[in-house]
Amino acid sequence: MTAFYALIRKDLILFLSDRRALVMTLVLPIVIAAFFGSLFRGSAKTSAIEVALVQQDTSEIGNKxxxxxxxxPNLHITAMAMADAEKAVRKGDQKVAIVLPAGFGEAAGAALFGNxxxxxxxxxxxxxxxAVLGMVKGMLTxxxxxxxxAEMFGGKMGQEITARSMQQLDEQAKTDPDSKVIRDMLASVQKYQALPARDGAAAGPSKGMTMPFTTLDRQLSSGIAEQGYNAYAHAFAGMGVQFILFMGIDxxxxxLLAQRSGVWNRLLAAPVGLAQVLLARAASGAIIAFALLCIVFTxxxxxxxxxxxxxxxFLGMALCFGVLTACLGLLIAAFGKTPEAARRxxxxxxxxxxxxxxxxxxxFLFPAWMQQLTLAVPTRWAIDGLDAVTWRGLDAMAVLPAMGVxxxxxxxxxxxAVWKFKRS
Structure with missing residues (x-):
């Protein structure tokens, strides 16, 4: 066992002696995770969607x-000409351009109750x-x-459109009995439009139809984590996993470099077996990976x-991921023919x-079929497990499946790796 511990100690000393590589291994995931976390974190005030408005309808309805x-507040509207709007959308300066065509207000009013x-x-x-297009459609609707x-029930243009629609329906009722039903409804609307103003208010309703419901949004999370989805937590999990796996490549x-230089053969010529050398290398790699992930999350x-x-x-996930990183490094060494080819x-x-x-x-932003496919990838389990014990607020029992995988x-x-090394 003395030789085994000596091998582990040697690997740890070599890793810590390269201060530049050590700093980069720690600094890069932290910097990139901080960038992605700040980029995707939620906030109380979301950014308004950049939308160009081409207003060709200058009627009262169009202006309103x-x-x-x-x-x-969810939209940042910029008035533009048609050509400028097309150019801005093509360049990505505006996400959507809304074009209110000439005569839209009158045509929309006529179509509301008529044919x-x-x-x-x-x-x-x-x-x-x-996705932005769908949101803009909803707000435009x-x-x-x-x-x-509102214009149809109480505006001047609505009164004119109602009168014209009733005349058209009187003609259609001669051949289409259903038109009389719509005509009677419009007659009631016309009576409502003619109601006198009360207490100095304008006749008819001041507002039109609105959405008949509102949503009461309540963010839920498990355990004691109350902040909900934390983009920083996920970013640190993702970048930590990525850069520690890069360390496994090294x-x-x-x-492979030791094999090329002959150091590996001299090491195996010592009174230690291949299994002990591989186990010591895996143990040192797992310790380094575990420590790096703990420092990153600290x-x-x-x-x-x-x-x-x-x-x-978290410690269980970090340990399991450290062991995975070390075993992946052994696999790369076992099947890599040259250091250059293996690295690429x-x-x-x-x-x-x-x-x-x-x-x-x-x-969870992936398509459903890809979410199922990625269950065969160990990094999916590592990141989901780290997410579970951070922003999801779950306990150790919840990540046992991820640790097992x-x-x-x-x-x-x-x-x-052992099979390949023995064959070599």
Whole structure:
């Protein structure tokens, strides 16, 4: 056992002696995690959506719709000409452009109760912003319904449109009995429009139809974590996993370099077996990875306010991930032919793993089929487990499946590495 501990001590001393590499291994994940966390963190005041407005309808309805859109705190409206709006959307300066065509107000009022053709509102949008398009459509629908219905029930243009629609329906009723029912309804609307003003107020309603409900948003989280989704917690989990796996690549490349220089053969010529050497290298790698992840999250807790809901759960996840990193390093060394080729292949493989694991973007934002596919990737379990014991507020029992999966992958990598080393 003395030789085993000596091998571990040697690896730790070599790692700590390279101060520049040590600092970069710690600083890079912290800096990048802080950047992504600040980029995606939620706040009480969300950024307004940049929207261009091309107002070709200058009627009273058109002006009121434009005013309502400009007053919406979720939108930042910029009035533009058609050509300028198209150019701004193409360049990405504006996410959506709303075009209120000429005559829209009158056409929309006529279509509200009658059989007139519904007018269209062209929406020009950045193809990279389909979700934003849906949000703008919802807010536009609310404004148009409110303004058009208010004008139809109480505005001067509404009275004129109602009178014209009733004349048209009188003609249609001769051949279409259903038109008489609509005509009678409009007659009631016309009577309502003619109501006298009360107490100095304008006749008819001051507002049109609005959404008949509102939502009461309440953020839920488990355990004692009350801040909900914490972008910093997820960013530190993702970047910590990514850069510590890069350290695992360096561990595997170190073995290949030792084989090239002959140090590996001299080490095996000493009174220690291959299994003991590999186990010592895996143990030192796991200790380094575990310590790095703990240091990264210590900074996250004290500097960025990340909350660790379950310390035992976090330590268990950090230990399992450290073992996984070490076994992955052994696998790279076992199957790598040259240090240069092994580094390129391993770097590509790990970038794919961290991408699919949700290191760059939370996995719950993936399509459903991809979420199922990524369950076969160990980084998905590592990041989800770290998320669980931080912003999700779950306890150690909740991450036992993730720890078990990481342990299973570690065992698989270790067995494959030992088998390959023995064959070599």
């Amino acid at each position: 719709i434009a005013a309502g859109l400009k007053a919406d 007139s053709r519904k007018p269209g509102i062209p929406l020009l949008y950045d193809p990279s912003q389909p 609310q404004q148009v319904m409110s303004v058009v219905s 561990m595997g490349i170190g073995i 900074v996250a807790v004290f500097v960025f306010g990340v909350h660790i809901a379950s310390l035992p759960g 292949i391993a770097m590509f493989a790990i970038l794919i793993m961290v991408m699919l694991g949700g290191a760059w973007m939370p996995s 990481l342990a299973g992958f570690s065992l698989l990598f270790a067995l494959l």
